[in-house]
Amino acid sequence: MTTTLITGANRSLGLETTRRLIEAGHTVYAGMRDPDTGDAARDLGAHVVALDVTDQASVDAAIAALPELDVLVNNAGILGTVLTTDGLDADEMRTVLETNVVGLVRVTQAALPLLERSANPVIVNVASGVGSPRLLSTPGTDEHPVPAIPYAASKAAVIALTVQYAKNLPGMRVNASDPGYTATDFNGHSGHQTTTEGTDATVALATIGQDGPTGEFHNRHGRIEY
Structure with missing residues (x-):
């Protein structure tokens, strides 16, 4: 049985990833800041664990509660409250980076000892095409009109962390997924993809074998060039 931890698993993409990986036969631990919001994950058969990626003690306790770990899906992320240069300051940038970047590192580092015991350790970091300078600067892409500064950064x-972790951990498969423009709370459900389509890449990368890719960035159609 494959044991999987998903952060930010109480709703939207995290919850759909939970559903699909349970359907694929994984034992899923659904991490979320407030376990009281985890009824939907529990109904799917997930084990709900309190996990706030911005709190080291919370992360350590969540990892300690796992009997083993084969797959880590770093899904937790925030958009932030200030998107453009209007009102943007260092505190706002720090808040977004603390969850989306530092939080990812905090969870990954804590999980590595368990992952190293797995016969097929896999890490999937949920990124975004908005993190690609090429897509951000190409007219006609979904990413080009996006003004968000902290989130894009x-x-x-x-994406860069994924590449570097993959180089440092040659015995693991470490990749990043791009959900694409998916209808979620992030965008007021304006996206043109369903949450199932938005989790295609994450699920595919979470179920790869030892011969699978590593250090790559994928959307539901395949590999994206950075």
């Missing part, structure tokens, strides 16, 4: 960092 954080997801660019997630």
